[in-house]
Amino acid sequence: MFNVRVYGILFNAQNQVLVSDEYIRGGYYTxxxxxxxxxxxxxxxxxxxxxxxxxxxxxxxxxxxxxxxxFQISAFDNESQIISIYYLVKAVGPFIAPVLSKPFDFVVPAGVDEVEAARWIDWDLFSSESVTLPIDKVVADLVKQKYNPVLIASS
Structure with a gap:
């Protein structure tokens, strides 16, 4: 069984990269x-x-x-193989989503399995340690090597 995931990397004009802090089935993930x-x-x-x-x-x-x-087994079902595809994305119009200022700065209501919130990480602080999942860590290293957020956000 395969599970295909698709993710976007977004930079802003303040030299930050967007991540999602999520509570999923009892665990916390960035x-x-x-x-x-x-x-x-x-x-x-x-x-x-x-x-x-x-x-x-x-x-x-x-x-x-x-x-x-x-090969990467799913962290959530331990039965499916994860195939993740990552794209550099650009916001169409102003970025209006609410963002956290601190990791996991949200309340998980009783009986809720999933909560998610966006958060910007300063480019100088961003690394593979900023994200939780193994494939995201590989991508974080690639992004740090390949991109200059100042040039991308201004284009």
Whole structure:
């Protein structure tokens, strides 16, 4: 069984990268915004849909960054293989989603399985240690090596 995930990397004019702090089934994770590919959907459609659903933000895909090239079992079901696809995205219009100033600065209501909130991380503080999941860590290292957020946010 395969589980295809699609994520977006967004920089802002303040030299920050967007992450999503999430409570999922009893655990706390910091990851890139995005989610699961639905049957009948392409990856570009998926990233656009996920960003609207999660952040009420339309995005434009700038370029492909990475597709998983190693075996990764799901952290959530221990039965499916994760294939993650990452794109550099650009906000269409102003970024209006509420953001946290501190990691996991939210309340998890009783009986709720999932809570998520966006947070900006300063570029100088951003690293593979900033994210939780193994594939995201690989991508964080690639992003640090490849991109200059000042140039991207201003284009």
């Amino acid at each position: 990851k890139f915004p995005g989610g699961g590919l639905e049957f009948g959907e392409g990856t570009l459609e998926c990233i656009k849909r996920e960003w609207v659903e999660e952040l009420n933000q339309q995005v434009e895909v700038v370029e492909h960054i990475y597709t998983t090239d190693f």
